[in-house]
Structure formats: structure tokens, C-alpha cells
Amino acid sequence: MAAQLLTPVCIDVLKLQNPSLNSFSSRSSSRLLANNSSSLSLMGHSSKRRSCGRARVTAEDSASTDAIADDYYAVLGLLPDATPEQIKKAYYNCMKACHPDLSGDDPETTNFCMFINEVYAVLSDPVQRMVYDEIHGYSLIATNPFLDDSCPKDHVFVDEFSCIGCKNCNNVAPEVFKIEEDFGRARVYNQCGINEFVQQAIESCPVDCIHRTSAQQLSLLEDEMRRVERVNVAMMLSGMGSGSADVFRMASSRWERRQAKVLVCYVHLKSS
Structure with missing residues (x-):
């Protein structure tokens, strides 16, 4: 071929x-x-x-x-x-x-x-x-x-479909999480933060939008999020944007489709 x-x-x-x-x-x-x-x-x-x-x-x-x-x-x-x-x-x-x-x-x-x-x-x-x-x-x-399950889940990922922009994570671990001005959501800007503070940030999230992932999973999740049209969190909460998508399922399904093509x-x- x-x-x-x-x-x-x-x-x-x-x-x-x-x-x-x-x-x-x-x-x-x-x-x-x-x-x-x-x-x-x-x-x-x-x-x-x-x-x-x-x-x-x-x-x-x-x-x-x-x-x-x-x-x-x-x-x-x-x-x-x-x-x-x-x-x-x-x-x-x-x-x-x-x-x-x-x-x-x-x-x-x-x-x-x-x-x-x-x-x-x-x-x-x-x-x-x-x-x-x-x-x-x-x-x-x-x-x-x-x-x-063999790879350690030593990275963190913020699911923007779930994030409501409460800023709790940024207040607890500002060296790891920051709030984007354009969209009002949290993102991970540094994967090398203090684990204790990261865990506190995860526990402080009211909607459980912060997840521990492996490096491989994070790579695919970030890739998947780039494909999604982004809207400001205020618009999403008012019902003008998607807030129910499962980015983990989407990323996993895309991987399976690629593997199927290879086979x-x-x-x-x-x-x-």
C-alpha cells in the first residue's frame, strides 16, 4: 500500500x-x-x-x-x-x-x-x-x-464541559491552575505543582471537573478538547453552549477508530 x-x-x-x-x-x-x-x-x-x-x-x-x-x-x-x-x-x-x-x-x-x-x-x-x-x-x-491501568495517574486535567469557573482550584493551587480570561474556565498550566495542594483543589471542586490522568490519557484529552468549539462559561451555564459531552468517552472512541483503521x-x- x-x-x-x-x-x-x-x-x-x-x-x-x-x-x-x-x-x-x-x-x-x-x-x-x-x-x-x-x-x-x-x-x-x-x-x-x-x-x-x-x-x-x-x-x-x-x-x-x-x-x-x-x-x-x-x-x-x-x-x-x-x-x-x-x-x-x-x-x-x-x-x-x-x-x-x-x-x-x-x-x-x-x-x-x-x-x-x-x-x-x-x-x-x-x-x-x-x-x-x-x-x-x-x-x-x-x-x-x-x-x-499500568500507567500512573500522576497528571491532572480540567474537563471544560463540567467546569463552572468557580475559581476554587486557582485559589488553592495557583501555581497549577489558572482561569482563562476569554472563557472563564480553569485550566492546568503546570503539571509540576505540589501534590498536596493539587489534591485539595480536586476536593474543593463543587462539580468534580478535575481528574487525575496518566500522561497518555492527558495527551488524548487535550487533543480532543481542541476540536470542540469553546464558549464562555456564562453562556454555557445559561444554556447557550454544550455542557454534557463526555470528553473521556470521545477521546477513547477516537483512539479506537484510529486503531481500527490501522488493523x-x-x-x-x-x-x-
Whole structure:
């Protein structure tokens, strides 16, 4: 099966299909770090970068629609079996659209090109690519992180579908939780806070929107939240926004769909 089967994501299509992605930095970019022993640690975008390991995987995929890539491979117009040479060629073809002579100083295009650089940094590095494939279900031996109890739940995640913006967590553990001005909800900005304060913040939440997760689960949850149109918490509480979605189920289902596609491709290759 040829790896280069798809059309790379067009910058303009990406903007039109999902306005929330016009700025790829609109939601904090979580970075997954894997050290030589394959233990994982996730750190928030606004926290200081620490030398937690050598392999870095950015857990930021593009929008999930028929016209928009659902994963790093599709962003470059590739399938998961792409060779390093195909990845490199697709990357350079995609970056041509970012040339100043074509894009000018468009900040949205600049953000997109930064994202493409992140994609290439992951897929061009064997270790980072292996970690990405395992977490996102592109490995035949991968296990759904939401069904895997072997990884420690040493990270925290705020479910924005449930958060009511009470600020309790920010008051208890301000070095970990912050309230976003635009949407009025809490988010985790630093995964390296004092565990005692984090636990107090969890217990102080009146709607149980703070969850302990593994690094793998957090990567998928953050990815899923980027696909959702966000509204101010006041609008949500007044019934003008979605507040009942199960982001854990959504993220788990997306992983299962990816894994199913990999299995179909594998069976096809074995039979051809």
C-alpha cells in the first residue's frame, strides 16, 4: 500500500472548516516527553521547559472532519506506514505554502507553519514517532490508554464541559491552575505543582471537573478538547453552549477508530 495517498491539508481549508483553529496556539500546547526508560511526563505550555527526557511529542492534532486531517500523518497527506523519505518530501511540499513570497506576513499562516514544523519534528524522529504511534493508536501493539491501568495517574486535567469557573482550584493551587480570561474556565498550566495542594483543589471542586490522568490519557484529552468549539462559561451555564459531552468517552472512541483503521490496513497488506 502506498503511503502517499492523501492530499496535504490546505491552510485556507483548515481555517474555514474550523475557525477555532485559526490560531494553533489558542489552546495551550501540551508536550509529551519520553525518557530512555519510556516513562512519560506531560507539561503545560506555560510552564518552564524542563529536561525530563530526549523525545518530545506534541499532542496537537488538527480538526476531525472529512476535509480536515485527523492526525499528524494526514496533515502531511500521508498514511501511518509512510517512510522517512516520504515524510520529508511531504513536509517540504507543505512548507512551500509558507514561503513569504506566497503567504506574506499572514499570522494565521505563520501559526500553521509552526505547527507543520512541530509535526515534522515528531514524525522525522524515530523515537518520537514511536511514542506518538503508541499513544494515538497507530501501533498494532498499542493499548487504549483509557483501558490501561499500568500507567500512573500522576497528571491532572480540567474537563471544560463540567467546569463552572468557580475559581476554587486557582485559589488553592495557583501555581497549577489558572482561569482563562476569554472563557472563564480553569485550566492546568503546570503539571509540576505540589501534590498536596493539587489534591485539595480536586476536593474543593463543587462539580468534580478535575481528574487525575496518566500522561497518555492527558495527551488524548487535550487533543480532543481542541476540536470542540469553546464558549464562555456564562453562556454555557445559561444554556447557550454544550455542557454534557463526555470528553473521556470521545477521546477513547477516537483512539479506537484510529486503531481500527490501522488493523484494516494491516489485514489488507497481509492479504495483498
